[in-house]
Amino acid sequence: MSPPTPRPSRRGLLAGAAGLGVTAALSPWPRPHSTASAATTGVRPLADFTNPVLWQDFADIEVLRVGDTFYYSASTMHYSPGAPVLRSWNLVDWEFAGHSVPRLDFGAKYDLDGGRAYVDGIWASTLNHRASDGRFYWLGQTDFSQTHVYTATDVEATWERIATIPRAYYDAGLLFDGDTPYVAYGNTQISVAQLSPDLTSEVRDEHVFSTPSGIGTLEGARFYRINGSYYIFLTRPANGQYILKSSSPFGPYELRELLLDLPGPIQGGGVPHQGGLVDTPGGDWYYLAFVDAYPGGRVPALAPITWTSDGWPQLQLVNGAWGTTYPAPDVPAPPRATRPMTGLDTFDGSTLAPHWEWNHNPDTSRFAVDNGLTLTTATVTADLYAARNTLTRRVQGPTSTATIELDHTGMTDGDRAGLALLRDSSAYLGLVREGGTTRLAMVDDITMDSDWNTISTGTERATAAVAGTRIWLRAWADITPGAGRQAHFSYSTDGSTFTDLGPGFTLKNAWQFFMGYRFAIFHHATRALGGSVRVASFDLTTP
Known part of the structure; x- marks a missing residue:
């Protein structure tokens, strides 16, 4: 299957695709699996999983882990409530948990009142959790004009909007570095903003990276701190994924390519891209991306990540492609069965x-x-x-x-x-x-x-x-x-x-x-x- 021709950024059309972020606390370096039995450790035996891990339309992926539980946020544009939150205990089986945006309170057009908001609204946005206050935070811009911040102590609770910042953090990725919130954002020109501790205002904003002309567009930021280094994960729509690395949130950043024109796991679908990195409780790492798979939409695919000795992620391929199957993540047994999506x-x-x-x-x-x-x-x-x-x-x-x-x-x-x-x-x-x-x-x-x-x-x-x-x-x-x-x-x-x-x-x-x-x-x-x-x-x- 030939990879699709790269499409132009949504910024040049209607909307901006991509963007999310999460703090990672555990070491990224590869660890061997324990040889203890599942019966004695509570870890379920490994088996294979098949991509896509969920064959439904959940694009612009943000993925994070809190304890033994994984969460997944996605774009919903003009649909309400917006910004769905999915939950999993193994990165493969997902269930609906709630929505970060209870209602699209961004103007009359979102009510179909004197206008319409098709392909506006919730684009690539970001979800993260701050351990110090035990709260989830969602952040996203609308209509290239404002950025909204919502929070909840539980993803199934009713989320509260706590701020509207009068600027657009396009395709934002939120990082908590300790208690300090940072947002990586932008299209081609990538910036980092430091927010106030309560996420209601901007403290500092710096341009940190200009995309080389030979690459074209980079957007869809995801922001991480791993083993003392800062990483901004960026997508080249719709056929590439790159990562920036620095010793400071404000740079300077080095650039490396993670994938480009990589055959995907869905016959007839596109190149996996625009998602996020996440670690398991045992220290293994994965990349959850989406695959253009129209007419159904953009569906998630999962692949393992290893790390080089100098701290760069590497995608694990199968015969030179994103695998259709991989061994399932080695994780603790779930507390209950995952609720079905059908x-x-x-x-x-x-x-x-x-x-x-x-x-x-x-x-x-x-x-x-x-x-x-x-x-x-x-x-x-x-x-x-x-x-x-x-x-x-x-x-x-x-x-x-x-x-x-x-x-x-x-x-x-x-x-x-x-x-x-x-x-x-x-x-x-x-x-x-x-x-x-x-x-x-x-x-x-x-x-x-x-x-x-x-x-x-x-x-x-x-x-x-x-x-x-x-x-x-x-x-x-x-x-x-x-x-x-x-x-x-x-x-x-x-x-x-x-x-x-x-x-x-x-x-x-x-x-x-x-x-x-x-x-x-x-x-x-x-x-x-x-x-x-x-x-x-x-x-x-x-x-």
Whole structure:
């Protein structure tokens, strides 16, 4: 497989990709594994893992370890809540833990109010933990104008915004050097800022490195202190990874290449890049990067790292490539089983599980979770991209199926409700309420232009009559990297026997929208507000 042509930096297009950082306390030098048995040490036996370690869209990776637990932060752009936090005990099996940004409180466009924020919002940002106060800190810039700081004592808690700094730390990586916070940031011209101890203001800012013209763009900073040296990990989008090393956070820095045009572990996917370094409790090191794998998005791949005698990281390859498989990290046994990223959600309790993210901020008065999800129309529009309260889940690769059970008793004339494949080219299977009757419709050709303006609200390809008030809608999607991948829709009146409706929908695999396809549950009005639907369940399954 030929590596993809390097794409231009997001800064030159719309947005800025990459960037994160973490403090590392243990020695980076290779250590032999213990010969003691797992039974006596509590360490599980080694086995192989397969890349990608998680086949869902989680890009611009920040990875860190607190004790025996690993955490992972990613970009979400216009989806809300933003900046998801994943948790793992072995770097291979990941679960949702929460979100660092509870709501995108960055202006009316994030509410789909007089504008839209597609491909704005949470880009490459940074997550770290400060041991002295036992707190997690998330930091990220929005709209090239401000940098926001959020904090929590537990990743599952509600995060609090503690500061908005009136400058943009582009693609930031946060390092705690003892109690002192530093931020590495920038595109091509890399800088380091020292923040106040409470992370609410800037104390010092210095330009520390200019990228050689022969390399082009470097961005996506991750910042570390390891064995007394400072490292800034940088990506060359979308085919390279470099690292800077210095004895001071403010330089001068030396540069070395970690990888360039390296074949990746996913057939049809790109070069692994733009992620972070992390150590295990036993002192082994890994690089968690993402692979461009459209139409599904950017998915994480893991590889071991060793270190040279003079303190530079080296990626461990398999036959000259990023390995499809490696021995699993040698780590303590987990405290419990990892929660699955797929499966049945019956919307128990009164809040949504952290798997869910809205397309832009929701109108909280127009939905309810009460052992089922009720969506009351929040927008009058014929445009799915302008409709508030569209609820999304990432597609599981390489193929997966989403099924919803929907009670449409409360729909009113002009309402549209259903299950979509959502991106800048979209399609759905949904219910259309007109003249007091309800029918099914499969609609595609819902498209945006390169500025994320809607240029088509869709074409109806097939219809079917609806009997009763309860229906199951299903979407199957193939997000194996490459062109021509398709999704198909079907429906059932008993939850058991499904009937296909409409032609296959060809998924768009261009990278420019950045986020991959998502399954989306929607309900909006085209005439007047007031209608409602109740979603009893959502089931995400794989073959």
